[in-house]
Amino acid sequence: MNTATGERKRPPPxxxxxxxxxxxxxxxxxxxxxxxxxxxxxxxxxxxxxLVWMQGTVVEVQIDRNTVLLMDETGTFGVQGVNSIPKGKPCLSQGKYVMVMGVILAVSPEPVIRAVKMADLSELAALHRRMWKLEVEELQQLLA
Structure with missing residues (x-):
């Protein structure tokens, strides 16, 4: 616990x-x-x-509900709190390939995370998309 702020340090995503x-x-x-x-x-x-790190393609943006729906190769997931993410606005367009870090809010019927950070990866989307599953598998093998 960080005694100066009273907050616990979170593990990396x-x-x-x-x-x-x-x-x-x-x-x-x-x-x-x-x-x-x-x-x-x-x-x-x-x-x-x-804390999770996920990547996917923007399927639907609901600015009025402060949410975005993303899809990776295994399905869709919701992201809440997108309107308050610094530099998050460029990510909020259908078809963009983005990364999002966030806290898990729910897993069923569909995963939902509260965004802490977002970044647009569209410029090299084909490369990021190809490498993502391998990156996930490699990190999980190291951590398990």
């Missing part, structure tokens, strides 16, 4: 796919761990996460 969040389980009774969810990695392994 974990790269995940929306399909993995759909099957995540909430870590009940472990509020002090800072890791609110367990994401299944396969082979019976799981990883505790609170």
């Amino acid at each position: 974990v790269k995940v796919l929306s399909g993995q969040l759909r099957t995540a389980k909430e870590n009940r009774g472990k509020a002090d761990s800072g890791d609110g969810w367990s994401v299944k990695l396969g082979k019976g392994r799981s990883l505790a996460v609170s």
Whole structure:
């Protein structure tokens, strides 16, 4: 815990796919761990996460509801709080390929995260899209 501000330091974001969040389980009774969810990695392994890093294509923007719907190769996921993200406005156009870091709010029926940071990756979207699943798998193998 940071005694100056009274806040706990968050662990770094974990790269995940929306399909993995759909099957995540909430870590009940472990509020002090800072890791609110367990994401299944396969082979019976799981990883505790609170802050996630995701990438996807903007499918729908609802400025009035402060949300955007993104889609990665495993499905769609919602992102809330997009209107208050610094430099987030350029990301809020249908068809853009973006990265988003955020806190998991819900996993079912569709994953929803509260955005902390967003960035437009559209300029090199083809490369980012190809590499994303490999980046997710590599990081998760290192962390598990």
